[in-house]
Amino acid sequence: MSRRFGGEGLRAARHVLRAYPALLRVGFADMFAYRAELVVWLLTMNMPLVMMALWTAVAANGPVGRFGRREFVAYYLGMLLVRILTGSWLVWELTMEIRHGTLAPRLLRPIHPLWAHSAMQLAAVPLRAVLVSPLVLILYWAAGERLPLHEPERMAIAVAAIAGAWLLLFLIMAIIGTLAAFVESALSIFDVWLGAQAVLSGYLVPLELLPPWVSHAARYLPFRYILGFPVETLIGLESTTSALHELGVQCLFIAGSLVATLALWRAALRRFAAFGG
Amino acid sequence: MIRARELCKTYRVHRRPPGLLAALRSVVRRRYEEVRALVDVSFAIAPGERVGFLGPNGAGKTTALKILSGLLYPTSGSVTVGEFVPQERRSEFLHMITLVMGQKQQLLWDLPPAETFAMNRALFDLPRREADATQKELVDLLEVGPLIGKPTRQLSLGERMKCELVAALLHRPRVLFLDEPTIGLDVSMQARVRDFIRRYNESTGASVLLTSHYMEDVAALCPRVIVIDKGHLIYDGDLRTLARRIRPEKRITMHFSSLPAPGELDRLGSCVARSELQATLAVPAAQVTEAVRAALGRLPISDISVEDPPLEEIMQEFLGGQPANGRVKSA
Numbered sequence: 034m035s036r037r038f039g040g041e042g043l044r045a046a047r048h049v050l051r052a053y054p055a056l057l058r059v060g061f062a063d064m065f066a067y068r069a070e071l072v073v074w075l076l077t078m079n080m081p082l083v084m085m086a087l088w089t090a091v092a093a094n095g096p097v098g099r100f101g102r103r104e105f106v107a108y109y110l111g112m113l114l115v116r117i118l119t120g121s122w123l124v125w126e127l128t129m130e131i132r133h134g135t136l137a138p139r140l141l142r143p144i145h146p147l148w149a150h151s152a153m154q155l156a157a158v159p160l161r162a163v164l165v166s167p168l169v170l171i172l173y174w175a176a177g178e179r180l181p182l183h184e185p186e187r188m189a190i191a192v193a194a195i196a197g198a199w200l201l202l203f204l205i206m207a208i209i210g211t212l213a214a215f216v217e218s219a220l221s222i223f224d225v226w227l228g229a230q231a232v233l234s235g236y237l238v239p240l241e242l243l244p245p246w247v248s249h250a251a252r253y254l255p256f257r258y259i260l261g262f263p264v265e266t267l268i269g270l271e272s273t274t275s276a277l278h279e280l281g282v283q284c285l286f287i288a289g290s291l292v293a294t295l296a297l298w299r300a301a302l303r304r305f306a307a308f309g310g
Numbered sequence: 311m312i313r314a315r316e317l318c319k320t321y322r323v324h325r326r327p328p329g330l331l332a333a334l335r336s337v338v339r340r341r342y343e344e345v346r347a348l349v350d351v352s353f354a355i356a357p358g359e360r361v362g363f364l365g366p367n368g369a370g371k372t373t374a375l376k377i378l379s380g381l382l383y384p385t386s387g388s389v390t391v392g393e394f395v396p397q398e399r400r401s402e403f404l405h406m407i408t409l410v411m412g413q414k415q416q417l418l419w420d421l422p423p424a425e426t427f428a429m430n431r432a433l434f435d436l437p438r439r440e441a442d443a444t445q446k447e448l449v450d451l452l453e454v455g456p457l458i459g460k461p462t463r464q465l466s467l468g469e470r471m472k473c474e475l476v477a478a479l480l481h482r483p484r485v486l487f488l489d490e491p492t493i494g495l496d497v498s499m500q501a502r503v504r505d506f507i508r509r510y511n512e513s514t515g516a517s518v519l520l521t522s523h524y525m526e527d528v529a530a531l532c533p534r535v536i537v538i539d540k541g542h543l544i545y546d547g548d549l550r551t552l553a554r555r556i557r558p559e560k561r562i563t564m565h566f567s568s569l570p571a572p573g574e575l576d577r578l579g580s581c582v583a584r585s586e587l588q589a590t591l592a593v594p595a596a597q598v599t600e601a602v603r604a605a606l607g608r609l610p611i612s613d614i615s616v617e618d619p620p621l622e623e624i625m626q627e628f629l630g631g632q633p634a635n636g637r638v639k640s641a
Contacts, residue, residue, distance in 0.1 A: 045401070048435055055432030059418065059425055066420035066461075137381050138416035142433045143404040149433075306321065307381045 049148055056149055060156025071157070075164060078117055084237055085109035098242055099270070107176030108239055110168055111264040116236070117165050119199040119259065121154050127210025128219045134307045147207055147294070154203060172268075179269035187266070190276045194263035197283045202259050204290035211294070214301035235261030255290070258283040311517050312355040312378060312485065317387035319348040319373050319541075347373040349541040350387070355519065357484075360511055362532030362549070363521040366629055370541040371521040375487045378519065379409040391485060405434060408483040412490030415470065416477055417462045423473035424458040427480060434481040441480060448476040451506055468499040475503070479510065486510070488520045492527055504530050525621035539629055550618070556628050557619040560598045563590045564605060565613040574608055592619070 064071065088105040091097060100108065127150070130136040139146035173180060181187035209226060213219040231237050233247070233256035240248040240261050251257045262283060266276045325343045326336040347370045355361055363371040376382040377389055380396030380403065389396060394403035417426045431441040449455050452472040457465055465473065471491065479486075488507065492500040504527055511518050522528055528535060528549070535552065537545035545552055562579065566587045575581055578601045579593035593601045598616055605611060 048401070051435060052432040055429055059421070059429045062421055062425060063418060135414060137376075137409075137411070137414060140381055140399070141379065141404060141407075141409055141416075142430070143401040143435075144433050303383050305381070307376050 049144060052144055053148070053152060056152030057156050060153040061159075063153060064157045064160060068160075071160065071164075074120075075117065075161075078113060078120075080236070081109040081113040081116065088238075098239075100239065100242070103175050104268075107172060107179060107268045108264060108270075110172040110175060111268045112236060112260060114165055114168050114172065115195055115198060115260055115263045115267070117161050118158060118195060119202055119263075120161075121199070121203050121206050123150055123154060123203055124206035124210040124220070124223050126150065127207065128213040131210070131213040131301070131305065132217075136305065137307045140302075140305075147298070150207075151203060155199075158199075176268050180267070181269065184273075187269075187273050187276065190273065190280055191263065191267045194266045194276070194280055194283065197280065197287060198259050198263045201255060201283065201287050201290060204287065204294050205255065205259075207294045208290065208297055211297045211301045214304040230256045230259065233257065234259050235264065239265075252282075255286045258286050311357040311359075312353075312389075312391050312519070314354075314374070314378070314389045315352050315387055317348050317351040317374070317377060317389060318346070318385045319370070319377060319382065320385045321345045321347055346541050348377075348384070348538075351538065351541070351543045352387075353536055353543065353546055355517055357517055358511070358515045359534065360508075360518040360520070360532045362528035362535045363519060363538060364525075364528060364535050364625060365538040369538045371538055372489050374538065375409065375489050375519060375521060379407055379487050380404075381409070405481055406483055407485045407487065408478040408481070409487040410474060410478045410489065410491050412471065412493035415462075415474055417470065417473055419463050420461055422459045422461055423454075423465075423477065426462075426473075426477050427458070430477055430480050436481060444480055444482060445476065448479055451509070452476060452502075467494045468496065471495060471499075471503065475506065482514065484514070484516050486516055486518045488518065488522075490522055491520070492522060492524055500524060500527065507531060525625065529621045537625075537628065545628070549621075552628070553618050553621070553624050554595065556624045558595055559592045559619060560595050561590055561617045561619055562593055562598070562601060562605065563615050563617065564588065564609065564611055566610050567612040568610045570609045578605055 089102045092102045209223045233251045240251050265271045323343050323345050326332045365371050380399050454472050457469050492503050535549045579591035582592050583590040
């Protein structure tokens with residue numbers, strides 16, 4: 034039995050690997066069809082810039098904890114960079130597909146719909162990276178000596194942390210989006226998530242500047258591993274040893290989210306009513 | 311090939327009256343109702359058969375197709391398609407079937423249909439040469455060559471539906487579930503799609519299950535029909551047998567070169583339609599030969615034809631006469 038499942042699993046993995054380039058290509062073409070939306074979305078990502086203006090003004094009279102003006106600039110530019118590179122719209126897409134029944138055509142294809150969704154979302158990353166490249170130059174000016182450009186090990190951890198953040202957010206959005214099969218207000222649940230994420234991920238304020246009990250609690254929650262941790266690693270606020278440890282914690286959150294996603298997806302398919310038509 | 315045994319599907323539906331007060335009340339206390347979409351439905355379909363699902367709106371036809379294609383789980387009962395249980399969604403099963411929904415599309419909205427075809431080729435892991443040959447064949451048959459490079463959103467409904475068929479058949483499925491495949495199409499386009507489905511069935515031996523509100527689709531494509539009403543299977547058998555049972559008569563339509571003498575028509579059968587130089591009579595099937603002979607002898611006939619009564623009329627009478635709880639009949 035286990036050999037059968039093992040063989041099937043291997044075959045399915047090979048199938049996904051063969052199909053994925055085509056999915057990425059379609060995602061890339063689709064993204065170019067929505068290029069204006071992408072630019073508008075980028076323009077809405079102004080919160081880190083607002084916070085940067087606020088905190089650099091505060092830091093004009095002296096550093097706040099470890100943060101001087103340049104550190105705040107580096108932190109919020111890093112935040113903007115990570116936010117743009119890891120952003121996903123899966124929760125809206127999935128909620129709509131489940132509620133309107135348009136998930137049905139995806140379910141009729143011999144590949145898990147989340148693979149197709151992941152390719153669509155990943156395909157957006159290269160163009161986003163090009164559009165945010167000026168940010169990287171400013172970041173270099175603000176924190177050039179802190180960036181892990183000449184430390185391959187730290188660079189690899191930072192890249193892995195950003196990739197992990199993308200995957201963790203994708204899976205959490207998959208979980209909340211899948212809830213649309215059970216409740217009508219899955220997007221309201223996501224609004225609550227966003228509210229908590231804004232504070233507990235370090236998006237608005239670096240976690241170490243929050244009351245100690247909040248920053249301590251944030252280390253046991255997934256929010257920090259979506260934004261705060263990759264940013265701190267990128268701009269050198271984490272030592273290599275600590276970053277490696279945190280990367281392990283991020284992997285644990287990813288593994289837990291993956292298990293939850295698959296279990297919830299299985300249950301949701303039993304509830305999916307394929308409405309409309 | 312396809313076997314459904316005592317299939318039941320019950321939906322839990324939230325109900326509330328209109329108005330603000332009812333909306334507020336539903337926040338505190340929600341009322342749910344159980345809707346039985348399918349009740350003990352059993353049938354079997356052989357390889358290569360073309361079967362039409364008939365029934366009024368909300369009868370349970372689409373629910374049945376969605377269960378057969380694995381999109382919905384039955385509340386009770388069992389279903390197999392080939393050697394597969396659809397709800398397990400095994401890859402081999404998904405390679406074997408297709409579901410075309412007239413009101414849902416799989417084509418990528420902002421990209422040309424050719425992109426969807428390329429994506430499906432990858433998703434179904436089809437060898438390139440084989441997939442290209444199938445695509446060319448389908449594109450030629452449906453005459454969509456000039457369309458597949460235009461963004462889907464710029465195609466008309468009929469053009470989109472033809473491209474949907476190409477996308478749905480690219481992997482050469484052996485079972486076709488077609489849910490209103492001709493909805494919104496004009497008459498000539500409907501005829502083309504029907505013709506295409508028949509040719510696909512004849513050339514590949516695929517089984518076809520079709521639901522359609524256009525009785526023409528069913529009459530032209532499906533020798534066998536399964537009639538569902540309020541979730542109950544009320545007829546499963548030959549379409550002509552059903553027609554004969556409900557309306558054991560033929561329709562004789564006559565065109566006249568001059569006005570026939572008064573009273574002559576009434577002697578041949580009961581008149582169901584009449585204009586100045588045209589009349590349609592309902593005549594018992596056993597008396598058709600005699601009636602035609604008499605008409606040709608006595609009336610100034612310029613053209614005459616004998617047909618079955620329209621399927622719409624037959625179904626209207628059949629469904630109108632069914633008891634509320636439904637009753638299984640078979641031919």
